[in-house]
Amino acid sequence: xxSTGRFIRVLLCxxxxxxxxxxxxxxxxxxxxxxxxxxxxxxxxFPYVRPVKNSSSPVAVGFRFTPIxxxxxxxxxxxxxxxxxxxxxxxxxxxxxxxxxxxxxxINMPLKEGVxxxxxxxxxxxxxxxxxxxxxxxxxxMTVSVQFNGTVLWYSLATIFSFCKVTVESYPFxxxxxxxxxxxxxxxxxxxxxxxxxxxxxxxxxxxxxxKHGKWELSIKSVTKGEASYDCxxxxxxxxxxxLYVLQLxxxxxFLHFVTILLPxxxxxxxxxxxxxxxRNSDSAAAGFGLTCVLTLFVFLTxxxxxxxxxxxxxxxxxxxxxxxxxxxxxxxxxxxxxxxxKAKNSLKEEFSGVCANKVSERSRLFPKEKSSCLPRGTNLRxxxxxxxxxxxxxxxxxxxxxxxxxxxxxxx
Numbered sequence: 001x002x003s004t005g006r007f008i009r010v011l012l013c014x015x016x017x018x019x020x021x022x023x024x025x026x027x028x029x030x031x032x033x034x035x036x037x038x039x040x041x042x043x044x045x046f047p048y049v050r051p052v053k054n055s056s057s058p059v060a061v062g063f064r065f066t067p068i069x070x071x072x073x074x075x076x077x078x079x080x081x082x083x084x085x086x087x088x089x090x091x092x093x094x095x096x097x098x099x100x101x102x103x104x105x106x107i108n109m110p111l112k113e114g115v116x117x118x119x120x121x122x123x124x125x126x127x128x129x130x131x132x133x134x135x136x137x138x139x140x141x142m143t144v145s146v147q148f149n150g151t152v153l154w155y156s157l158a159t160i161f162s163f164c165k166v167t168v169e170s171y172p173f174x175x176x177x178x179x180x181x182x183x184x185x186x187x188x189x190x191x192x193x194x195x196x197x198x199x200x201x202x203x204x205x206x207x208x209x210x211x212k213h214g215k216w217e218l219s220i221k222s223v224t225k226g227e228a229s230y231d232c233x234x235x236x237x238x239x240x241x242x243x244l245y246v247l248q249l250x251x252x253x254x255f256l257h258f259v260t261i262l263l264p265x266x267x268x269x270x271x272x273x274x275x276x277x278x279x280r281n282s283d284s285a286a287a288g289f290g291l292t293c294v295l296t297l298f299v300f301l302t303x304x305x306x307x308x309x310x311x312x313x314x315x316x317x318x319x320x321x322x323x324x325x326x327x328x329x330x331x332x333x334x335x336x337x338x339x340x341x342x343k344a345k346n347s348l349k350e351e352f353s354g355v356c357a358n359k360v361s362e363r364s365r366l367f368p369k370e371k372s373s374c375l376p377r378g379t380n381l382r383x384x385x386x387x388x389x390x391x392x393x394x395x396x397x398x399x400x401x402x403x404x405x406x407x408x409x410x411x412x413x
Contacts, residue, residue: 032101032102032104033101033104033107035101036096036101036104036107037107037109039096040093040094040096040109040146041109041118041119043093044093044094044118044119045093047117047118047119047120048117048120049120050120050187050191050192051089051090051091051092051093051094051120051150052092053092056190058189058190058191058192058193059089059090059122059187059191059192059193060089060090060193060195061087061088061089061122061192061193061194061195062086062087062088062089062194062195062196062197063085063086063087063124063182063194063195063196063197063243064084064085064086064196064197064198065083065084065085065086065158065160065180065182065245066083066084066085066086067081067082067083067218067220067247068082068083068084069081069082069083070082070216070218070247070249071216072164072166072176072178072216072249074166074168074307074308075307075308077163077164077165077166078130078161078162078163078164079130079160079161079162079163079164079178079247079249080159080160080161080162081159081160081162082157082158082159082160083157083158083160084155084156084157084158085154085155085156085157085158086153086154086155086197087121087122087124087153087154087155088151088152088153088154088197089122089151089152090149090150090151090152091119091120091146091150091152092150093119093150094119094146094150094152095148095149095150096148097148098148104148105147105148106145106146106147106148107145107146108143108144108145108146109143109144109146110142110143110144111142111143111144111154112142119144119152121154122184122192123184123185123186123187123192124182124184125182125183125184125185126160126162126180126181126182127181127182127183127242128162128163128164128178128179128180128181129161129162129163130161130162130163140156140157140158140159141154141155141156141157142156160180162178162180164176164178164249165178166308168308168313168314169313169314169315170314170315171251171308171314171315171316171317172251172261172262172316173251174251175248175249175250175251176248176249176250176251177221177246177247177248177249178246178247178248178249179244179245179246179247180244180245180247181242181243181244181245182194182242182243182244182245183228183240183241183242183243184240184241185240187240188238188239188240189227189238189239189240189241192241193241194225194241194242194243195225195243196223196224196225196243215251215252216249216250216251216252217249217250217251217252218247218248218249219247219248219250220245220246220247220248221246221247221248222244222245222246223243223244223245223246224243224244224246225241225242225243225244226241226242226243226244227239227240227241227242228240228242261304261316264300265300265316265319265320265323268293268296268297268300268320268323269323271289271293272290272293272323272326272327272330274289275289275290275293275327275330275331275334286334287331287334287335290327290330290331290334291327291331293327293330294324294327294328294331297320297323297324297327298324300320301317301320301321301324304316304317304320305317
């Protein structure tokens with residue numbers, strides 16, 4: 001019977017070297033395998049020396065990272081990923097003749113024994129690390145599979161903490177693009193270089209690879225290799241090899257975004273518009289209602305910005321800010337109209353009250369459906385504010401729809 005750990009090792013071995021390696025991996029005599037591992041480590045030499053016969057030759061390191069779970073902290077702009085990491089390289093010091101060890105072609109052996117390094121391992125650093133140094137990469141398996149010709153495979157779960165710049169212009173319909181640059185700081189390209197592994201996931205399948213977890217949908221847009229030089233005194237005229245993963249994270253569009261973000265914006269926009277349609281004899285109530293709308297918008301704007309990084313300005317936030325300005329203008333217009341009406345009432349003379357009443361009575365008899373009053377009809381400020389309100393709402397809606405359409409188009413491409 002296979003134990004759980006043994007079954008996983010068999011599965012990883014088969015996934016990289018094929019089903020025909022299963023029996024070779026697990027069916028060998030344990031004593032022979034133990035002797036083989038001891039012989040390899042005993043005669044290995046210094047484990048920090050690159051495994052090359054010629055010191056001028058580079059070590060080719062194949063690399064692949066397949067994300068399984070990803071979370072993005074919008075405020076801290078921190079991307080946390082968990083996935084399968086694969087590294088492979090050639091080490092001639094770990095080769096043997098299968099006929100001398102009962103036909104064994106593949107074995108599993110540790111990279112370290114406690115804190116002691118047993119065999120050479122490539123240096124791997126994430127440039128966009130959110131932590132410091134090696135804190136960005138956390139491989140969970142320190143056991144490698146070694147083939148008789150010296151091919152080494154390090155296959156492990158790994159956790160990555162990376163920085164990802166968040167742009168929130170089209171929030172909550174935003175699409176984030178994050179880059180992961182895996183490289184080495186210790187070796188230049190003539191000592192160690194990387195190349196992407198396409199054995200299980202080809203370049204075309206990389207682009208179609210998607211992970212849906214929580215509020216983000218992750219897809220790998222591209223995987224490329226390259227060289228980069230760093231500006232420092234000791235590394236002049238040297239270049240480091242790297243592999244760049246370009247990831248795309250699309251915020252999941254669900255009903256919660258509509259209920260908690262878009263619907264309140266629409267409701268508050270309509271509420272501020274209703275202030276302009278209140279009767280003229282209730283201008284004091286209109287002013288109070290407008291002030292309540294402004295305060296509500298302030299609270300909602302504070303809530304919105306608390307969910308986003310301080311480095312960006314979403315279109316939705318600009319629209320809410322403009323709603324606040326509109327609410328203030330509407331409140332001022334209501335107060336001004338109330339002041340005009342109150343002043344007109346106070347300035348009416350006692351001797352003209354009868355004449356005014358007769359005029360109102362005569363006009364009411366001629367036009368029974370028309371409401372007549374001795375008071376002035378108010379100002380045109382309401383009409384101006386109403387026009388500005390409707391026009392800016394239309395403009396913001398067009399801009400927002402165009403921006404969202406552009407982001408969706410970029411995501412599809």
